[in-house]
Each structure stands twice: as C-alpha cells, then as structure tokens.
Amino acid sequence: MRSTLECMPCFLRQTLEAARMATEDPALQERILREVMKLTAEMDLSVTPPAMGRRVHQIVRELAETPDPYQQVKQRYNRMALRRLPELKAKVESASNPLKAAVQLAIAGNIIDFGVDGELTDQKVEETIERALHQDIDGPTLRQLEAEIQKARSILYLGDNAGEIVFDRLLLEQMPAEKVVFAVKGSPIINDATLDDAEQAGLTNLVRVIENGSNAPGTIVEECSPAFQELFESADLMIAKGQGNFETLNESPANLFFLFQAKCRVVSRHLKKPIGSFILCRSVCLNRVETKV
Amino acid sequence: MRSTLECMPCFLRQTLEAARMATEDPALQERILREVMKLTAEMDLSVTPPAMGRRVHQIVRELAETPDPYQQVKQRYNRMALRRLPELKAKVESASNPLKAAVQLAIAGNIIDFGVDGELTDQKVEETIERALHQDIDGPTLRQLEAEIQKARSILYLGDNAGEIVFDRLLLEQMPAEKVVFAVKGSPIINDATLDDAEQAGLTNLVRVIENGSNAPGTIVEECSPAFQELFESADLMIAKGQGNFETLNESPANLFFLFQAKCRVVSRHLKKPIGSFILCRSVCLNRVETKV
Numbered sequence: 001m002r003s004t005l006e007c008m009p010c011f012l013r014q015t016l017e018a019a020r021m022a023t024e025d026p027a028l029q030e031r032i033l034r035e036v037m038k039l040t041a042e043m044d045l046s047v048t049p050p051a052m053g054r055r056v057h058q059i060v061r062e063l064a065e066t067p068d069p070y071q072q073v074k075q076r077y078n079r080m081a082l083r084r085l086p087e088l089k090a091k092v093e094s095a096s097n098p099l100k101a102a103v104q105l106a107i108a109g110n111i112i113d114f115g116v117d118g119e120l121t122d123q124k125v126e127e128t129i130e131r132a133l134h135q136d137i138d139g140p141t142l143r144q145l146e147a148e149i150q151k152a153r154s155i156l157y158l159g160d161n162a163g164e165i166v167f168d169r170l171l172l173e174q175m176p177a178e179k180v181v182f183a184v185k186g187s188p189i190i191n192d193a194t195l196d197d198a199e200q201a202g203l204t205n206l207v208r209v210i211e212n213g214s215n216a217p218g219t220i221v222e223e224c225s226p227a228f229q230e231l232f233e234s235a236d237l238m239i240a241k242g243q244g245n246f247e248t249l250n251e252s253p254a255n256l257f258f259l260f261q262a263k264c265r266v267v268s269r270h271l272k273k274p275i276g277s278f279i280l281c282r283s284v285c286l287n288r289v290e291t292k293v
Numbered sequence: 294m295r296s297t298l299e300c301m302p303c304f305l306r307q308t309l310e311a312a313r314m315a316t317e318d319p320a321l322q323e324r325i326l327r328e329v330m331k332l333t334a335e336m337d338l339s340v341t342p343p344a345m346g347r348r349v350h351q352i353v354r355e356l357a358e359t360p361d362p363y364q365q366v367k368q369r370y371n372r373m374a375l376r377r378l379p380e381l382k383a384k385v386e387s388a389s390n391p392l393k394a395a396v397q398l399a400i401a402g403n404i405i406d407f408g409v410d411g412e413l414t415d416q417k418v419e420e421t422i423e424r425a426l427h428q429d430i431d432g433p434t435l436r437q438l439e440a441e442i443q444k445a446r447s448i449l450y451l452g453d454n455a456g457e458i459v460f461d462r463l464l465l466e467q468m469p470a471e472k473v474v475f476a477v478k479g480s481p482i483i484n485d486a487t488l489d490d491a492e493q494a495g496l497t498n499l500v501r502v503i504e505n506g507s508n509a510p511g512t513i514v515e516e517c518s519p520a521f522q523e524l525f526e527s528a529d530l531m532i533a534k535g536q537g538n539f540e541t542l543n544e545s546p547a548n549l550f551f552l553f554q555a556k557c558r559v560v561s562r563h564l565k566k567p568i569g570s571f572i573l574c575r576s577v578c579l580n581r582v583e584t585k586v
Binding site: 005006008009010012013015016019026029030033034037038040041042045 | 299301302303306308319322326327333338
C-alpha cells in the first residue's frame with residue numbers, strides 16, 4: 001500500500017509523541033520534529049507507511065540518543081495483558097466458537113498501538129476487550145482460516161505490538177504449537193514486540209520465536225534476515241497481525257490472513273470499513289483469485 | 294500566545310484540508326503540502342498560531358491560484374445559521390437570563406471553524422446548538438460583561454467565522470446598536486468572515502461593520518489598518534470571538550472579553566478546561582489586576 005498525503009501530518013503527530021517519550025528536553029523535541037519535517041517534505045509517497053515510519057523513528061532514536069523510547073510502555077502493556085490472560089482464556093474456552101473468540105480477542109489486543117495512539121490508556125484497552133466478542137468477523141474468511149490451520153504443515157505468525165502478543169497466545173493455542181513460528185521485530189521500533197517482549201509474554205515457552213532482522217513497523221520482506229525470508233517463502237500459512245503488516249503485505253501473493261483493527265482514515269477508506277472495525281481478511285491477490293473461482 | 298510543537302502537525306492537517314478545498318488535483322495538493330512542510334520546518338515558534346496560519350493559507354491560495362478556497366462553505370454556513378436564527382432568537386427571548394443565553398449561543402456558533410475541523414457537518418453544529426444553553430459560563434465574568442456593556446460608550450466586536458457571525462446577532466441585540474462596531478477580516482482566510490459574509494448575515498443592517506485590513510485568522514493589531522487600530526485603541530469594551538482572537542490578544546491590556554470554544558489541546562491545556570468547553574474570559578492582564586483588587 002502506498003503512503004498518502006494524509007500520512008504526512010500523521011507522521012509528524014507520531015514524531016512529536018515519540019520525541020516526548022524519548023526526551024523531556026523541549027529543545028531536543030523541537031529539533032527532532034524539525035528534522036522529521038524536512039524528511040517528510042521530501043518523502044516518496046510510493047513507499048509504504050511503515051517504510052517511512054521506520055525512517056521517522058530512526059531519527060527520533062538517533063537524535064534523542066536512546067535505543068528504545070517505548071521500552072517502559074512495552075513492559076507496562078505486557079504486564080497488563082498478562083494480568084488479563086486467565087480471564088480471556090476462560091472466555092475463549094467457554095465460547096461456542098473458540099477459534100472465532102480467539103481471533104476477536106487477538107484483534108482486540110491490536111488496540112495497543114502507540115504508532116496510532118500515543119495517548120493510549122488502560123481504559124481504552126479495557127473497552128476494546130469488552131466489545132471484542134460482539135465484533136463482526138468475516139464468516140467465510142474465518143472458515144477459510146480454520147481449514148488452512150488444519151491442513152498447514154508450517155505456520156508463520158507475524159506478531160505486532162508488545163502487550164498485543166499476549167493476546168496472540170489465545171489464537172496460538174488454537175493451532176498445533178509444533179508447526180508455528182512466531183516472528184518479532186529484529187530491534188525496537190515504536191512499541192512493536194521484540195524478542196524481549198516475546199519472553200515477557202511467555203511466547204517463547206509456547207512456540208518457536210524468531211527475530212525478523214528488521215525494524216520496520218510492518219514486514220518489508222526484502223529488508224528482513226535471510227532466515228526470516230526463507231521461512232516467509234516456505235510457510236504454508238501466515239497470520240499477519242496489525243495495520244503495519246497489512247500496509248506492507250496486502251499485495252503479496254502469499255497465503256496470508258490479516259488480523260487487525262482499522263485505525264486510520266487511509267486504511268479505513270481502503271477497506272471501506274469504519275475506523276475501529278475488527279478486520280480479518282486475506283491479501284488482495286488471494287481475494288482476486290477466489291472471486292474468479 | 295506562542296505556538297507550540299503540537300501546532301506543527303496541526304498546520305499540516307489544516308493545509309491538507311485547505312488544499313483539498315482549493316483543488317481536486319492530487320499533484321497540486323501534494324505540492325502545497327510539501328511547500329508548507331518546508332515552511333513549518335523552519336517555523337519560528339515565538340509567533341502566535343494565527344500568524345503562522347496566515348502564512349500557511351497564503352501558500353495554499355497562491356499555489357492553487359484561488360483567492361478563497363472556503364467561499365462555498367462560508368456561504369453554506371451563513372445560510373444554515375440564518376435558517377436557525379428565528380428559533381434561536383426565541384430561545385434568547387424566553388430565557389431567564391437573555392444575556393447569558395445570547396453568550397452561550399454566540400459561543401455555540403464558534404463551532405463553525407474550518408481551521409480546527411475541516412470535516413465539520415451540519416449535525417455537529419446542531420448538536421452544539423442543542424447543548425449550548427446547558428453549558429457552564431463563568432458567572433462573575435458574565436456579570437462583569439453585563440456591567441461593561443451598560444457603561445461602555447463604544448464597543449468593538451471582533452467577529453470570527455462566517456455562519457458564526459449570524460449567531461453573534463443574538464448577542465449584538467443585547468447591546469445598544471449605535472455604540473457597536475463589528476470588525477471582519479480584510480480579505481479571505483480560512484472560513485473567517487469578511488464583509489461579504491457580514492452582508493449575507495444581515496449584520497450590516499444592524500451595526501456599523503468595518504474590515505480590519507488584515508487576513509490573519511485572529512487579530513494581529515499592528516498588521517491591521519490604521520482605521521481599525523484607532524478603533525481598537527479607543528473602544529471602551531471589546532468582544533473577541535474565537536480561538537484565533539484569544540491566541541493573538543490574550544496578553545493584551547485592553548478591556549477584552551473572549552468568547553469561544555476551546556478546540557485544541559494546546560488551548561485546552563492553557564485554560565485548564567476540557568476540549569469543547571464554552572469559554573467566557575478576560576485577558577491575562579485584566580485577570581491579574583482583578584486578582585490584586
């Protein structure tokens with residue numbers, strides 16, 4: 001997905017939020033914002049928003065001289081999600097369709113996204129969890145997902161944010177653990193989950209976890225490590241969490257299922273769904289193939 | 294009031310909205326946005342937001358080669374407000390405190406602000422009118438305003454937006470018309486009212502209307518015409534509508550009453566009032582004097 005003009009003001013809002021997380025010095029915050037403004041003024045709109053986001057947050061980290069401005073919020077939301085996990089597990093177990101409930105709650109966890117909302121609160125997360133099981137999920141796609149999980153010999157699960165990956169455990173438990181590899185980012189970017197978070201979230205005890213070798217807030221396959229690329233090429237089935245993965249992979253011909261919340265106007269318009277919608281969909285190419293069949 | 298770092302992304306959002314009003318050509322919209330980004334990257338934060346806004350919208354008008362991108366929405370909201378006027382007049386007349394009701398409705402009209410909200414709808418305006426008479430208005434300041442109106446020999450009313458100025462008629466009717474001069478902008482800026490709008494709104498039949506000689510979306514006195522400056526210096530009492538007038542005049546020692554809705558985080562934080570609050574307040578200097586007394 002290309003970037004749009006609307007992404008430009010959004011990157012600056014994101015930059016300011018990131019700069020405030022990275023430093024308390026207003027002069028440095030200002031320097032960061034001006035630097036990113038110069039970059040976005042020359043920005044190539046043909047790249048995906050996560051490709052641009054990666055450069056923006058790189059500037060924040062470099063100028064603020066901090067490797068991970070979001071470290072604290074990541075830890076906080078990992079802990080918060082872990083506290084809720086037993087109750088959420090019980091919800092899935094008692095649901096008439098446990099896979100559907102797990103998908104709904106995994107998408108609910110996608111609210112923990114500091115790229116889109118630097119003012120996220122526990123209350124917003126709680127509200128999203130509350131409404132999760134009432135959210136529409138595309139029925140035919142859910143049945144396709146169920147069939148694909150059953151027949152897949154290898155599943156690659158592309159994680160998104162810290163905190164959110166605890167919610168992903170609910171969906172991972174609906175899959176044969178030995179077939180799953182869970183991918184996290186190679187190094188910190190916004191509040192995206194890294195190997196540290198996967199350990200905090202207890203994922204490393206459940207499935208094989210790998211770093212993808214990149215710090216784009218999505219998956220830019222050609223920038224990932226050879227090991228990740230090999231897995232990406234060979235996996236029978238991929239679950240891609242979050243808007244960033246949708247933005248970078250929605251035109252891929254791979255067997256991808258996207259699970260996320262539509263969080264900005266650009267994506268909401270692209271999908272013709274209101275902001276806040278719970279999305280379970282496949283890549284453009286597969287949709288086309290299926291329409292033909 | 295100085296600009297803040299938060300104003301920067303906000304100017305870009307505003308630029309994109311203005312560019313979309315000014316032209317349907319995406320390439321031109323992009324050129325406008327990039328041009329403004331270069332400007333804001335070098336922006337002097339010590340100027341007020343309206344001083345910066347003036348330069349931003351000048352770029353939009355020049356590059357899109359259109360003198361007034363907001364002409365249609367201005368006319369639309371003038372008409373909409375005129376349709377509601379008889380009913381609003383009746384509300385004021387039947388109110389237990391007509392001045393208070395007129396102030397509340399004049400502030401309600403301030404919702405018609407395309408600088409803050411490029412996606413304003415009739416529904417939002419209706420909702421604001423509905424809640425207007427239930428909004429808190431600072432009681433002591435309202436009593437001060439009443440006393441000042443009674444004793445003033447000359448009143449200068451600084452108008453804000455098209456459409457909104459129809460609502461101002463309700464408050465003007467609580468004043469001796471022969472003492473009032475109503476000021477509009479010297480030429481188009483966002484959806485701020487100009488002389489055309491004052492005619493459409495029927496203001497020119499009620500009071501003396503003058504152009505202030507400037508197109509800043511606020512009042513930068515030193516940039517206004519000598520005639521306006523003279524009135525500004527000599528008026529016993531001034532009513533200043535809108536956030537832009539507050540941002541440019543809140544440190545003035547003049548006898549000013551500000552009436553507006555707090556519409557952005559920066560102003561909301563400055564006033565320690567939630568976004569959407571109905572504000573009736575005086576300038577910083579007068580508040581200080583009164584606290585001393």
